[in-house]
Amino acid sequence: MSDSLIAQLRHLAALWLFGVTALAATTWVCFQLGLGFEAASFSLLIVIVFLSLMDSLISSVVFSLVAVVGLDYYFVPPLFTPLIFSKQDLWALATFIVASLVITSLVRRTRRLADTVRDRARLLDLTHDSVFVRNLGGEITYWNHGAEQLYGWRNEEAIGKVAHDLLQTVFPLPFEEISHELLASGHWEGELVHTKRDGSRATVASRWSLQTDERGQRIGTLETNSDITERKRAEESLTQIQAAHLTEAQRMGRTGSWSLDMSSGVMSASPELFRIFGLDAEKDELTQDFVLKSVHPDDHAFIEEVMRRRATTAADYEYDFRIVTAEGTIRHLHSVSHPVLGESGVLVGYFGTAMDTTERKHAEEALRQAHDDLARVSRVSIISELTASLAHEIIQPISAAVANARAAQRWLDPEAPDLEEARAAVAAIVSNGTLAAEIVSRTRRLFERGALQGEVVEVNDIIREAVQLLSGEAARQAVSIRTFLESTPEILADRVQLQQVVVNLVLNAFDALKEVDGKKEVAIRSQLDGEQVMVSVSDTGEGLPPEMVDRLFETFFTTKPRGTGMGLSISRSIITAHGGRLWAEPNNPRGATFQFALPILPQQPTG
Ligand code: ADP
Numbered sequence: 001m002s003d004s005l006i007a008q009l010r011h012l013a014a015l016w017l018f019g020v021t022a023l024a025a026t027t028w029v030c031f032q033l034g035l036g037f038e039a040a041s042f043s044l045l046i047v048i049v050f051l052s053l054m055d056s057l058i059s060s061v062v063f064s065l066v067a068v069v070g071l072d073y074y075f076v077p078p079l080f081t082p083l084i085f086s087k088q089d090l091w092a093l094a095t096f097i098v099a100s101l102v103i104t105s106l107v108r109r110t111r112r113l114a115d116t117v118r119d120r121a122r123l124l125d126l127t128h129d130s131v132f133v134r135n136l137g138g139e140i141t142y143w144n145h146g147a148e149q150l151y152g153w154r155n156e157e158a159i160g161k162v163a164h165d166l167l168q169t170v171f172p173l174p175f176e177e178i179s180h181e182l183l184a185s186g187h188w189e190g191e192l193v194h195t196k197r198d199g200s201r202a203t204v205a206s207r208w209s210l211q212t213d214e215r216g217q218r219i220g221t222l223e224t225n226s227d228i229t230e231r232k233r234a235e236e237s238l239t240q241i242q243a244a245h246l247t248e249a250q251r252m253g254r255t256g257s258w259s260l261d262m263s264s265g266v267m268s269a270s271p272e273l274f275r276i277f278g279l280d281a282e283k284d285e286l287t288q289d290f291v292l293k294s295v296h297p298d299d300h301a302f303i304e305e306v307m308r309r310r311a312t313t314a315a316d317y318e319y320d321f322r323i324v325t326a327e328g329t330i331r332h333l334h335s336v337s338h339p340v341l342g343e344s345g346v347l348v349g350y351f352g353t354a355m356d357t358t359e360r361k362h363a364e365e366a367l368r369q370a371h372d373d374l375a376r377v378s379r380v381s382i383i384s385e386l387t388a389s390l391a392h393e394i395i396q397p398i399s400a401a402v403a404n405a406r407a408a409q410r411w412l413d414p415e416a417p418d419l420e421e422a423r424a425a426v427a428a429i430v431s432n433g434t435l436a437a438e439i440v441s442r443t444r445r446l447f448e449r450g451a452l453q454g455e456v457v458e459v460n461d462i463i464r465e466a467v468q469l470l471s472g473e474a475a476r477q478a479v480s481i482r483t484f485l486e487s488t489p490e491i492l493a494d495r496v497q498l499q500q501v502v503v504n505l506v507l508n509a510f511d512a513l514k515e516v517d518g519k520k521e522v523a524i525r526s527q528l529d530g531e532q533v534m535v536s537v538s539d540t541g542e543g544l545p546p547e548m549v550d551r552l553f554e555t556f557f558t559t560k561p562r563g564t565g566m567g568l569s570i571s572r573s574i575i576t577a578h579g580g581r582l583w584a585e586p587n588n589p590r591g592a593t594f595q596f597a598l599p600i601l602p603q604q605p606t607g
Contacts, residue, residue, distance in 0.1 A: 015059060016062060019063050019066070026043050037089075040071060047063075049103055052104035057104075057105065057108070060108075076089045124142075124146075125145040130144065130147035130224070130225045131222065135220040136218060137162070167195060182221065188207075191206065204229075206224070250272035251275070253355070254276070255272065256353065259340075259349060259350065260349050261348070276354065276356045277291070277294060278326045316339070318335070331356055331358045332360075335355075366469060367469050374504065404428040411425060455495060456492060457492075459491060462502060474522075480520070485526045505571065509522045509537055509539035511541075516542070523536075523539075534597050535597075538592070538593040540590055542590075543592055568582075568594075579599050581597050
């Protein structure tokens with residue numbers, strides 16, 4: 001026999017002994033007091049009810065039977081015998097035993113229910129979540145330990161208070177909407193903000209469930225809240241960090257983003273977009289109207305058309321346009337927009353980006369200008385190459401003019417003058433002279449724009465500008481340009497022409513690297529060598545076969561299918577015109593180095 005069974009039996013024996021003694025004592029007292037059957041039976045019933053709180057149904061049956069025996073013996077005639085003669089007495093005893101069993105079972109059930117409720121309440125106290133129950137009037141009827149911990153009010157302080165007044169609840173939706181959902185589904189979940197006893201605020205994830213009685217009538221709402229204040233804070237700071245990164249990335253990429261709600265026409269924009277439009281994100285508003293007003297007059301009709309099409313046709317759009325900012329500067333924008341579709345594919349808005357391409361446009365413009373200048377310089381160089389032939393051309397009309405003049409002299413001989421012939425000879429002289437003048441002025445016109453513009457320049461500045469001009473091309477060809485620039489004294493030079501030489505040498509290096517696999521690098525070095533500034537451009541490209549080195553600088557020498565063979569000869573004539581030297585050397589193990597040396601300005605005596 002197990003220990004627990006022995007303990008149970010012991011408890012039962014003690015209870016029965018106690019119960020029977022209590023019933024006997026009650027019977028004896030009632031008898032001594034000379035009470036009748038009814039009064040004695042009520043007294044015994046009370047004792048049985050008390051005893052029933054202590055144990056099971058069997059005990060109640062036992063106690064009821066003992067009480068019936070006592071009643072029969074002392075209060076039902078003939079007294080002091082177990083005999084019953086009248087039907088009435090029998091009925092009274094039967095009624096007593098039924099009443100006793102019904103009442104004790106009801107009492108036990110009520111007690112069990114109370115125990116269950118108490119156990120549940122104890123469980124609710126164990127959870128860390130705050131749990132409270134509100135009745136239909138919103139008053140708190142239950143307030144667990146977790147609620148005490150979270151909000152700071154003790155159970156007895158909270159009970160009876162209107163919950164949402166006490167906690168100053170901030171709802172995420174109108175209260176009517178929440179109630180509506182609660183009534184419809186029996187549940188609601190959402191985030192609330194509560195104010196604690198100490199005045200601080202807590203954000204809670206709240207779950208509500210409707211409480212009903214057995215008949216399905218609403219009796220209140222059970223609200224379970226878990227504190228997510230810290231999580232919220234962490235989320236917010238993460239969001240802030242991400243927003244800061246995004247803003248920084250947009251600033252570096254000069255790209256703003258925006259979204260547009262089609263139904264309201266409301267536009268929201270990132271700080272970078274405000275900056276691009278010359279606005280302050282903190283103070284100003286960026287609306288569609290403002291964007292349209294800022295569009296450059298020449299692009300206005302186009303942008304209006306884009307906006308019209310965007311409103312009717314959900315599609316991706318990509319377009320370039322210009323704006324005029326409040327300060328009056330013109331900015332070039334490249335915009336991309338993507339439609340946002342709602343349920344059943346309806347167009348609800350757009351997300352988009354706008355990249356400020358002004359600087360890129362300027363760089364492209366400068367590069368084009370540089371190309372134009374280079375073309376001009378090549379023209380000048382060709383002209384210098386062609387000067388000899390032009391001189392030859394001029395000799396023809398001049399010799400003819402001299403011959404015609406001699407003839408005219410003869411025809412005007414006073415001995416036998418022939419004025420007709422003389423006039424014809426003079427007319428020929430005029431046309432010979434006109435032709436010569438035309439040849440000369442054509443040559444001069446071609447030379448005019450290429451005149452050397454001497455100014456004091458820093459070679460390193462020129463190299464840096466050239467590298468910047470070529471950065472787009474370098475990226476396209478996956479070549480990295482490295483510069484090793486030592487500080488060098490100033491020189492007297494034509495900035496544009498010198499830049500064209502550097503550009504030309506680097507572009508040649510790019511060409512030489514075209515067929516090379518792996519890393520493609522061009523190195524530009526500058527250094528002072530005695531009285532000269534040396535600049536070199538080296539590559540690891542196809543290199544220079546020895547038989548080629550001597551011919552590289554010849555006009556029209558090229559090994560490229562689309563080459564002109566003029567770049568190096570022009571470059572050399574520019575460097576020579578500056579009093580310098582340009583030459584090429586093969587690189588070890590591969591590639592070529594082109595370098596030029598330019599005289600520095602005479603130093604001012606110091607002291
Ligand atoms: P183009 O490049 O138009 O042919 P250039 O005068 O610039 O005319 O160059 C003449 C030739 O010199 C090129 O066709 C090429 O064969 C050679 N050359 C120039 N630069 C390099 C270099 N960095 N590496 C190898 N060969 C080069």
